[in-house]
Amino acid sequence: MSFNKPLFAALLAGSAAVSPLAFATNGYFAHGYGIKSLGMAGVGYALPQDALAAASNPAGIALVGDRLDLGVTWFKPERSVEISGSPVPGANGRYDGNDTESFLIPEFGYTRQLNERLAFGLAVYGNGGMNTDYQRNPFSAYGSTGDAGVDLTQVFVTPSLAWRVNERHSFGIGLNYAYQRFEARGIDGFARMSESPEHVSDDGHDHSDGWGLRLGWNGQLTDSLSVGVAWSSKIKTGKFERYEGLFADHGSFDIPENYGIGLAWRATERLTLAADVQQIDYSDVKAISNSVDVLFSGHLLGSEDGPNFGWEDIRVYKLGASYAVTAQLTLRGGYSWADQALDKGETFFNTLAPGVVREHLTLGATWVPEAGHEISVFYAHAFSEELKGSNSIPQAFGGGEVDLQMQQDSVGIAYAWKL
Template sequence: MSLQRSARAMIVVTVAAPSFAWATNGYFSNGYGVASQGMAGVGIGLPQDALAAAANPAGIAFVGNRVDGDVSLFLPKRGADVSGNAYGVDGNYSGNNRSIFALPEFGVTYQFLPNVYAGLALYANGGLDTGYAHNPFQSFGATGSAGVDLEQVFLSPTIAYKLFDRHAFGIGLNIAYQRFTASGLQPFTSLSAAPGNVTNQGADSTVGVGVHLGYTGQITPTVTLGVTWASKIRGRFDNYKGLFANGGSFDIPENYGIGLSWKVTPSWTVAADFQRILYGNVNSIANPLANLFAGNALGSSDGPGFGWRNTNIIKIGTSYAATSHLTLRAGYSHSSQPVASTETFLNILAPGVVQDQATVGATWTTDAKTSFGFFYGHGFKQTVNGTDSIPAAFGGGNANVHLSEDVVGLTVGKQF
């Protein structure tokens, strides 16, 4: 398959992308590509396939000419429990109207000049989906089911330059497509600067562009270092300008990270990444609910958001070449908690609270350099218990939100 044909195929998939949902590190994906995800998302300092650019654009200089296609099935279980509410909201609420999501990914890399490499990757950067058939806001006057659906798909063209055969510098564009819907939030319209644009406005979409920079270097024959930074990407949902702060603004946050991999033996590799996601720098995500009661309506410049905090993620993974054909992988990741206990009321809609994930995976490579792989990951159930999280104007009490996840992925790749 040529680079041009791969690019055309990925653009078609982007335009016709199905619904994505991913909520491991807040709402960011934990990794990109089945090989990386089998190691709990490690990839900044360990490029393994044509999706390497998603973690670090410099990594494409070390994976050769190849194409990879993946598909994962993502199964989240999310919901909330409410207690101590004076308006009759108490109860258990399941947010699982939809329970299975398909997540395709594609990547291609190609050396087109000495020391110069090009890549193109299509992947789900992240997302969140909740659907409550039993609307938690019904006692406040809501009708129908409640929920939100946020989808983010990245198309990333990348260039990397290799220096002295051991160091590479990469730059890429993250062309981000976002889509959002919200329903069943009628009680919040009277609290909005644009009451007609809070809920049930159908799907709205936005496209933005950001820059992604990276370095990958073999510091010693057995140790590789990676460093990466991705800029904030601007986005705006006009149909929901009465819900999100700054008139519907919804930016994808800036993030950065560092990774190390160590080839302990010719067959055994250990790697680790640190990543920081700056959710706290995006008003529509970070502003606390208290802003509403300080006189800032929903949708205003200082309107309330979900109260999310900046998040730190640590990932540790290992791979072992059991034979010349079979590679085995495993990993574990942990993130700090983005959702504060005082902010769980609105986060009934966005319970991105999972902190710990364990993964396993394997790849079989034929003599013709065609590879077949899989991974399985489990995001352990995490509950954030509310602390005076429901305002007195809504009857007080607490909302406790929870999320767990399972995901399984398959890949086919070809070195050419």
Template sequence: MKKTIFSTLIIITLPFLNQSSFATTGYFMHGYGVKAQGNAGTAIAQFNDSLTIANNPAGLSWVGTRLDTGLTLFSPDRSAEIQGNLAGANGNYDGNAREYFLLPEFGFNKKINDTVDLGIAIYGNGGMNTGYDHNPFTAFGNTGKAGVNITQVFISPAVAWRFSENQSIGIATNILYQEFEAKGLSAFGAFSSTPNHISNQGKDSSTGIGIKLGWAGQISDRLSLGATYSSKIKADKFGQYKGLFADSGNFDVPENYGIGANFQFTPKLNLAADISRINFSDIDSVGNSFDINSLFSGNGFGSKQGPGFGWKDINIYRLGLGYQASSKLSLRAGYSHNDQPINKDQTFLNILAPAVIQDHISIGGTWNIDPSQEINFAYTYGIKKTVHGQQSIPVAFGGGEANIEMSQHLFGLAYGRKF
């Protein structure tokens, strides 16, 4: 049964895997669904459409029977600079071997009766892509183009139960399929527990299953509240890269959770706010630091205590504003800020994963074609951020500093149908 489920999952998610590369809030999306993107991801207590499964599955009780599908054009700009390196690695490096990506989304909800809704959503939870035609690690013995690509896609069937007039709970099963590939890092095999499985092994895949829980409450005619929790997903290991990721290729999905509120100031104007947290540090391959002393004392790449990207847990703060401009047109805007996951002394390895953006601004809207159909649009700018290294390159690698930088543009377009 598990094999059948994951075989079906692979077929359904192929369009996502072939196009996806997104890294906004760490390596999570800043917003799930084009409507939520227009509010900078504010959606825990603001229930827009069937993609609410990805934000708060309890929201299904409040969206009705509907179908939603969309595409987001994603354009990240990632780069790195190495300064003061005695091994000869100094230079500016462009990580944009590929510049544009299409990110699909799909959701459907069916109202079974006055208390029960059943839905399903397919969406990307996170990813990272870098491609350096000029390898930043050539001075350390590596050859060819360098970069990584990791994509995580979910199929999430969900059920919501409206247990009182003003409250609901929801649960979604997060069925994970992820792929990973690394290039241009083979020379680092000298510091790996499994040297032949650190780089250039083609695409590898793994699967896992977790849950997402949610609660929603209409506290008054004006105020709604929400809360959501997603469990850590223990995924199968990337066997082809067991010499790169800590704990023999482990790359789980971190636990995350949040709370939100939505206040209707007037019939036309509302303000929503979310606070959420992602516990990156619980994932060894992400949270372990790149520590040269530990590396030379036996904790090589691929070992349980081996090097990771040194990411910290982060909090995300979001504000979203909605305005009903006319019977046909509603407008949205939003701003989000998250903690910096990457310390200044961890920038060297994060040349491969420069997810340093902390601030997003978004605008969006909905055009009602008729009472049953709508077109949604959104634009988000991930504001350019640079993290300057501080004691980031070990003396054993020539010393100096690695500076990493990223900015992003996202254009989303979606269609919604109410039944």
């Protein structure tokens, strides 16, 4: 296959990346980037494996050679809530948020060695998102109408450069262009608590975008041990004007700073072990971190310090392994676990965003059918997690509890050309 054909296909895949997709893994961030990384629980700071490396650590693009990767993931979340102990007629019961059952998440990456020291990369990928779709509205007893849910999509485009200082050290820099889209439906019962009641619910999809910086380093400490460190800045995006009465600071929804460190150890000629620790600072974004409790201290929805989801910072721990069975076949596996982003007292509003899963088990493989071509696959299961509310429905809504439950499955495939 000539170079131009796969490159043209990659551009088409990149255009498709702004089609509807939504998911929730570590909070609402993806648990990894690139099909190979996803098969190893998302490790990537110290172990670049494909042209999506810049999504984790831009220094890694200096180590993967000239290649083009196209991939797609089928993602199926299961999300539900249960309301109990409420004196409000019709409120109690179990609500299924799976009216939209599954999503496709495309990705592509391209890397080119410009000279023996300098490499260029371009990655397009879903950074995160959240979707709920309740045909039976859990807020209908509180004055809301129609079906309910939210749809949040975040797509990143990351051009990057990496400089290989010597055989053991490389540094990388990437620009993160973030595009995000949001819609809320069936929460018009909250409009009376907003400073802009006409911009809370059912205003269609709105979008915003912004730019940020990603920096990284990869170092080969010994012949078998490498380390990677990366940092991604907070991205201040434009505001969702159609939902300025919902999100704090008049529709602001910035993307939080995140960073981490990883190790990769080539234990034998065939076996590689890797581990990452990632920090996501949700608390620095008001629309994500502000507690619903501030609603009852004079702060209306949409105001500068208005109430929202009450998420906390989380730390994610990832372990992965790859084993080269033959020159043509590599097998992968991984396990990750994360802090809980939500407090038990914040489950009421998070009916819209029950991102409570914490543990992932992953499997993956790469098959090389001929020189210069790769087919990679992965499967990930996010174990069912239930977060039981504690004093979670405010007394202004009658009291009671909301319990959140979620689990997820995803399957992905990618084709790569070594150019």
